[in-house]
Amino acid sequence: MTPPPARRVPVPPGGDVPGGTGGGPAGTLERQGAIGTQRTNGPRSSEGRAPGESEGHEATTLLRRARAAVDPELRAAVGELPAALGRVARYHFGWSHADGSPATGNAGKAIRPALVLASAAAVGGARARAAAVRAAVAVELVHNFTLLHDDVMDRDTTRRHRPTAWTVFGDADAILVGDALLALALRLLAADPHPASAAAVARLADCVVELCAGQQTDTAMERRRPDEVTLAETLAMAEAKTGALLGCACALGGLYAGAEEDDVAALDAFGREAGLAFQLIDDVIGLWGDPDRTGKPAGADLAARKKSLPVVAALTSGTPAAAELAERYAMPYEEGAEDLERTALAVERAGGRDWAQTQAADRMARAMQELSRAVPEPEAAGGLLALAEFVTRRTA
Amino acid sequence: MTPPPARRVPVPPGGDVPGGTGGGPAGTLERQGAIGTQRTNGPRSSEGRAPGESEGHEATTLLRRARAAVDPELRAAVGELPAALGRVARYHFGWSHADGSPATGNAGKAIRPALVLASAAAVGGARARAAAVRAAVAVELVHNFTLLHDDVMDRDTTRRHRPTAWTVFGDADAILVGDALLALALRLLAADPHPASAAAVARLADCVVELCAGQQTDTAMERRRPDEVTLAETLAMAEAKTGALLGCACALGGLYAGAEEDDVAALDAFGREAGLAFQLIDDVIGLWGDPDRTGKPAGADLAARKKSLPVVAALTSGTPAAAELAERYAMPYEEGAEDLERTALAVERAGGRDWAQTQAADRMARAMQELSRAVPEPEAAGGLLALAEFVTRRTA
Numbered sequence: 001m002t003p004p005p006a007r008r009v010p011v012p013p014g015g016d017v018p019g020g021t022g023g024g025p026a027g028t029l030e031r032q033g034a035i036g037t038q039r040t041n042g043p044r045s046s047e048g049r050a051p052g053e054s055e056g057h058e059a060t061t062l063l064r065r066a067r068a069a070v071d072p073e074l075r076a077a078v079g080e081l082p083a084a085l086g087r088v089a090r091y092h093f094g095w096s097h098a099d100g101s102p103a104t105g106n107a108g109k110a111i112r113p114a115l116v117l118a119s120a121a122a123v124g125g126a127r128a129r130a131a132a133v134r135a136a137v138a139v140e141l142v143h144n145f146t147l148l149h150d151d152v153m154d155r156d157t158t159r160r161h162r163p164t165a166w167t168v169f170g171d172a173d174a175i176l177v178g179d180a181l182l183a184l185a186l187r188l189l190a191a192d193p194h195p196a197s198a199a200a201v202a203r204l205a206d207c208v209v210e211l212c213a214g215q216q217t218d219t220a221m222e223r224r225r226p227d228e229v230t231l232a233e234t235l236a237m238a239e240a241k242t243g244a245l246l247g248c249a250c251a252l253g254g255l256y257a258g259a260e261e262d263d264v265a266a267l268d269a270f271g272r273e274a275g276l277a278f279q280l281i282d283d284v285i286g287l288w289g290d291p292d293r294t295g296k297p298a299g300a301d302l303a304a305r306k307k308s309l310p311v312v313a314a315l316t317s318g319t320p321a322a323a324e325l326a327e328r329y330a331m332p333y334e335e336g337a338e339d340l341e342r343t344a345l346a347v348e349r350a351g352g353r354d355w356a357q358t359q360a361a362d363r364m365a366r367a368m369q370e371l372s373r374a375v376p377e378p379e380a381a382g383g384l385l386a387l388a389e390f391v392t393r394r395t396a
Numbered sequence: 397m398t399p400p401p402a403r404r405v406p407v408p409p410g411g412d413v414p415g416g417t418g419g420g421p422a423g424t425l426e427r428q429g430a431i432g433t434q435r436t437n438g439p440r441s442s443e444g445r446a447p448g449e450s451e452g453h454e455a456t457t458l459l460r461r462a463r464a465a466v467d468p469e470l471r472a473a474v475g476e477l478p479a480a481l482g483r484v485a486r487y488h489f490g491w492s493h494a495d496g497s498p499a500t501g502n503a504g505k506a507i508r509p510a511l512v513l514a515s516a517a518a519v520g521g522a523r524a525r526a527a528a529v530r531a532a533v534a535v536e537l538v539h540n541f542t543l544l545h546d547d548v549m550d551r552d553t554t555r556r557h558r559p560t561a562w563t564v565f566g567d568a569d570a571i572l573v574g575d576a577l578l579a580l581a582l583r584l585l586a587a588d589p590h591p592a593s594a595a596a597v598a599r600l601a602d603c604v605v606e607l608c609a610g611q612q613t614d615t616a617m618e619r620r621r622p623d624e625v626t627l628a629e630t631l632a633m634a635e636a637k638t639g640a641l642l643g644c645a646c647a648l649g650g651l652y653a654g655a656e657e658d659d660v661a662a663l664d665a666f667g668r669e670a671g672l673a674f675q676l677i678d679d680v681i682g683l684w685g686d687p688d689r690t691g692k693p694a695g696a697d698l699a700a701r702k703k704s705l706p707v708v709a710a711l712t713s714g715t716p717a718a719a720e721l722a723e724r725y726a727m728p729y730e731e732g733a734e735d736l737e738r739t740a741l742a743v744e745r746a747g748g749r750d751w752a753q754t755q756a757a758d759r760m761a762r763a764m765q766e767l768s769r770a771v772p773e774p775e776a777a778g779g780l781l782a783l784a785e786f787v788t789r790r791t792a
Contacts, residue, residue, distance in 0.1 A: 080605075081605060081609075082605070082606075082609040084609065084612055084613070084616070085605070085608060085609055085612060145575075149571055149572075149575065152567075152571070153567065153568040153571060153572075170615075171548075171549065172549040172611070172612065172615040173612060173615075175545055175548070175549060175571060176545075176549075176608040176609075176611055176612045177608070178575075179541075179545065179574075179575070179578065179604065179608050180604070180605045180608045180609075182575065182578060182579065183578065183582070183601040183602075183604035183605050183608075184601065184605065186579070186582040186583075186586070186597065186601055187582075187597065187598050187601030187602065189586075190582070190585075190586050190593075190594050190597035190598055190601070191594065191597075191598045197586075197594065198586050198587065198593065198594065201582065201583065201586035201587075201597065202583050202586055202587045205579040205580065205582055205583030205586070206579075206583065208575065208576070208579035209476075209477060209478070209481070209576045209579050209580065210478075212481060212572040212573070212575050212576045212579075213477075213478040213480065213481055213572075213576075215568070215572055216480055216481060216568065216569060216572045217480065219566075219568040219569075220480070
């Protein structure tokens with residue numbers, strides 16, 4: 001048996017070693033909220049509230065408002081597509097079934113659009129928020145372009161509780177609709193008469209290149225032997241693949257609100273750090289979450305022997321459980337729940353779960369620092385803070 | 397035996413019936429230049445030259461100048477990509493071998509950049525041409541994005557005499573580098589301080605959507621039975637898949653030269669019609685061209701039972717040879733040259749080759765009309781005319 005690693009030992013930047021000794025069982029962390037303690041580190045959105053629930057409520061309100069703000073323009077943009085492309089896109093967004101009939105689906109949590117709008121509001125108030133809707137739509141389009149393409153490359157078969165687009169319409173349609181959504185996204189920004197339009201296109205296009213590089217590193221890492229992959233490069237991959245777009249969302253909100261270059265950069269860094277925390281928690285949920293809530297099969301990443309962040313942390317921990325995990329990862333998945341349960345247990349015993357939660361807390365602390373630089377007034381920063389805490393405390 | 401169909405019978409717009417009777421053997425057409433007779437229909441770039449060679453020389457000069465003008469900025473744009481993406485891109489462009497070592501390759505004929513620059517020059521002279529280089533680079537990037545993605549979807553293994561990127565680096569890398577080139581293209585235009593920048597992004601993004609729709613129709617048509625495909629929809633597909641980008645190239649040149657909206661539209665129509673002529677000749681070359689010159693295996697389209705324009709024209713001709721061709725297309729390709737030769741002969745005997753060359757001439761005539769609307773002065777239109785004639789008279 002391996003002693004459970006600590007949950008609050010700071011991890012050096014780029015460090016390959018998960019936390020050492022001590023600390024409680026990981027389950028208590030989740031009951032406290034996934035990353036527990038960062039609530040005192042940053043600016044607060046409002047005073048005197050009960051912890052947890054009210055901020056969760058604020059975040060869900062922001063997400064709902066973002067969805068309501070972007071959906072009309074998102075549907076209008078997708079509605080401009082030629083019929084056969086539009087049909088695949090509407091299926092992907094959950095607006096219609098495979099046969100084209102309307103569906104009351106789940107288009108996702110609107111985290112990225114909400115970050116654009118909250119970032120604009122933090123810098124420039126309600127007027128800036130209203131002016132940034134197109135940027136929020138563009139970011140949502142780019143996000144969905146990556147989902148469509150990544151699902152093809154990764155051969156993922158389930159997304160948002162439904163079969164992925166490529167499994168229904170074939171690879172070509174999924175690739176082409178992804179291409180079209182990317183073009184729509186940049187077109188929408190370019191055609192916006194807002195003075196930040198051209199800078200926003202450049203920034204979002206740069207982000208797309210970074211997302212592609214992150215996905216490329218990810219697919220290349222999946223082909224390598226588990227012992228050839230370091231934690232530092234896995235973190236860098238996750239920053240490019242996930243952090244970049246959350247950072248860009250916040251940066252675009254700032255740009256649209258007329259923020260100075262330094263503040264735009266700090267908003268970008270805030271989003272990146274929060275994005276990495278988000279990815280870490282996403283990986284934890286992927287390994288130990290409830291498939292009824294996640295919309296993805298339980299243990300699918302383990303069955304595919306994916307080198308997610310907790311897995312690589314476990315593999316590089318130097319513990320006896322790491323050796324057992326490496327042995328399991330060296331062999332293909334054996335059908336049946338037992339293999340998955342034992343593999344997940346090995347990740348946990350090697351400290352992968354606790355490391356991920358500690359690392360997420362660390363990233364959130366850095367995010368708070370960046371946020372307080374860009375938006376010093378706690379009142380103004382409240383929405384961004386609530387969203388960042390929400391996405392790293394969720395369980396699905 | 398079927399009588400060879402006529403080569404100069406005009407085809408009604410969207411008509412499904414290839415030309416009827418009479419006319420000479422197709423081979424003489426090619427010796428005269430692929431579509432032979434349009435030299436007297438449009439404005440002339442200069443007077444008193446020997447026909448054929450001098451205009452071909454003008455076109456090759458324009459293509460060489462376009463390559464020289466766009467290559468530095470194209471290489472700089474690709475050079476901004478992260479290393480692993482850049483490596484795949486440089487291989488695709490023929491600038492390096494698969495191992496990353498430099499190659500003196502063939503990056504393509506630069507037809508689309510040359511159209512952008514010639515269009516700008518036609519409207520606004522040398523100064524407009526110089527200002528339009530970024531637009532030319534953006535169009536070339538979009539063209540290569542489509543090549544990378546289409547080769548993945550179509551499982552094409554050879555391009556420009558070399559193995560396609562996906563066969564060397566895998567599907568994921570080819571998809572991702574295509575995505576990145578698309579993002580770079582729109583970024584380049586958006587970041588251009590030129591006043592036409594935003595309109596150009598919108599126009600190029602619209603074109604990308606149309607290219608995707610064309611490719612989607614193409615892949616869907618390939619899955620259908622040969623007798624379910626009409627010539628009208630095959631022509632519409634070719635216009636979206638090929639004509640759209642040549643039209644957009646000309647439109648961007650006009651936009652960058654400050655042309656009025658009507659003239660931009662006429663330049664777009666010129667490029668579309670010339671693009672369709674180009675595609676028709678490309679299909680003819682694909683069926684009867686010399687693989688040493690085309691860089692693609694002989695008869696690859698026939699072996700894959702592709703429903704190219706001459707094939708669909710032949711299939712819908714109502715001739716005995718059409719029935720023979722339909723029978724051949726109903727069965728998978730049998731390894732060996734005999735199947736390909738007989739299939740190509742059936743296409744020819746059913747009038748597919750002559751129809752394609754007649755249709756190309758018809759499209760070129762329409763292109764000339766549009767050109768004379770947008771650029772009434774023959775001197776100014778000369779470059780565009782030379783390029784359009786060049787691409788429809790080439791043999792590889």
